[in-house]
Amino acid sequence: MFRGLRLVPPDTKIRFMAMHKVNFAISLAMIVASILLFAVKGLNYGIDFKGGILIEARTQGPADLSHMRSALENLELGEVSLQNFGRDDDVLIRIEKQEGGEAAQQAAVAKLREALGPGVSYERTEVVGPQVSSELFWQGMLALAAAIVAIVIYIWFRFEWQFGICAVIAEVHDIISAIGLFALLGLEFNLTSVAALLTIAGYSINDTVVVFDRVRENLRKYKTMPLRDLLDLSVNQTLSRTTLTSATALLALLALYFFGGEVLRGFSIAMIWGIVVGTYSSIFVASALLLYLNVRHIAAKDEVPATQTQTP
Numbered sequence: 001m002f003r004g005l006r007l008v009p010p011d012t013k014i015r016f017m018a019m020h021k022v023n024f025a026i027s028l029a030m031i032v033a034s035i036l037l038f039a040v041k042g043l044n045y046g047i048d049f050k051g052g053i054l055i056e057a058r059t060q061g062p063a064d065l066s067h068m069r070s071a072l073e074n075l076e077l078g079e080v081s082l083q084n085f086g087r088d089d090d091v092l093i094r095i096e097k098q099e100g101g102e103a104a105q106q107a108a109v110a111k112l113r114e115a116l117g118p119g120v121s122y123e124r125t126e127v128v129g130p131q132v133s134s135e136l137f138w139q140g141m142l143a144l145a146a147a148i149v150a151i152v153i154y155i156w157f158r159f160e161w162q163f164g165i166c167a168v169i170a171e172v173h174d175i176i177s178a179i180g181l182f183a184l185l186g187l188e189f190n191l192t193s194v195a196a197l198l199t200i201a202g203y204s205i206n207d208t209v210v211v212f213d214r215v216r217e218n219l220r221k222y223k224t225m226p227l228r229d230l231l232d233l234s235v236n237q238t239l240s241r242t243t244l245t246s247a248t249a250l251l252a253l254l255a256l257y258f259f260g261g262e263v264l265r266g267f268s269i270a271m272i273w274g275i276v277v278g279t280y281s282s283i284f285v286a287s288a289l290l291l292y293l294n295v296r297h298i299a300a301k302d303e304v305p306a307t308q309t310q311t312p
Contacts, residue, residue: 008243012236017228020288027173027285034180041183046190047079047128049137051097053105055112056124062088071115077108090123102127140194147198148172151205159212162293167208170286174204174277181273187266196267200274203249207242207282214238215287219295231290235283246279 047054059068065082068091072080079096095112098104105127113122128136151171155164178200182189214234222230250272257268 008240010240012239013232014236014239015232016235016283017231017288017291020284020291023284023288027281030177030180031173034176034183037180037183043179043182043189044186045137046188046193047081047094047096048190049134049140051128052079053093053095053097053108054124054126054128055093055095055109055122057091057093057116058121058123059089059091060119063091065091068116071117072112075108075111075115077111097128136191140191144175144194144197144201147201148175151201155205155209158209159216160295162290162295163212163216165293166286166289167205167212169289170208170281171201171204173281173285174200174274177277178270178274181270182266185269187269192264192267193270196270196274199271200278203274204278204281207245207278208286210241211235211238211282211287215290215295227291227295231287235287242279242282246275249275 063084065084068082069080072082077095077098079094081094083092084090093112095108098108100107109125113120148168148171152164152168155167159167175197178197181187182193187193211234214237215231218225218230218234218237222233225233253268253272253275256264257272260268
């Protein structure tokens with residue numbers, strides 16, 4: 001029934017490159033706005049990055065998170081988040097850092113245990129101090145930077161340098177705009193958010209590589225076709241695959257957003273934005289930037305002189 005399913009016709013002839021300057025202006029405005037939001041409003045850092053209390057608890061039977069939240073909401077401990085991990089009866093509890101030093105943190109843990117009652121056992125209790133939270137933050141940023149560098153190296157070996165530059169610009173474009181979204185909506189920025197940014201980087205480069213593969217193939221196939229027409233042809237040829245991949249990923253993320261609970265809402269929103277902007281950037285940023293770089297030499301370079309192809 002679904003054999004050969006396509007969301008767009010196979011022979012589209014959309015003139016994507018005709019509107020590349022307008023799209024460049026939109027992207028530039030989005031990047032500038034994201035940087036300003038980050039500089040002026042800043043990010044809403046979670047407990048991972050600003051310190052707090054981390055508790056691993058185990059309940060008798062599947063954990064009722066709604067009941068546990070209700071029991072903790074009147075303790076005046078500030079931000080408290082609960083989430084399942086591992087088994088159904090394992091709960092991770094995060095409490096924001098309390099004012100007053102070590103004694104205040106221990107008092108908060110005692111209030112929490114009293115509120116949850118005797119039916120809960122505690123496997124681990126850790127106070128995330130300023131030094132640890134700072135280390136977590138910088139380790140997260142290091143992981144993000146290392147991922148980008150690894151992708152740059154991969155692109156460097158797989159494509160010519162012109163493609164690599166365009167892919168990296170598109171990837172940075174997607175990550176900066178995602179950070180701007182976190183600042184704009186006030187979403188909690190924690191280690192899960194860093195995981196979302198890493199996933200966005202991976203999706204962005206994957207989508208771009210698919211389009212670039214077709215561009216390079218067409219450069220060798222249509223040596224006299226104007227570059228603008230060739231880029232339009234390549235994007236149209238991969239459009240069905242791009243939209244189908246993005247649509248299926250969005251279906252999974254929308255399910256995560258609506259049914260994944262409050263803990264995963266920020267991650268889901270970031271990923272939904274990443275899929276949308278990653279698809280946009282692979283067509284309107286990465287591909288369009290090739291108009292301004294000398295990619296025609298790639299086809300010429302692959303031409304083998306007739307004298308070299310003659311056999312003895």
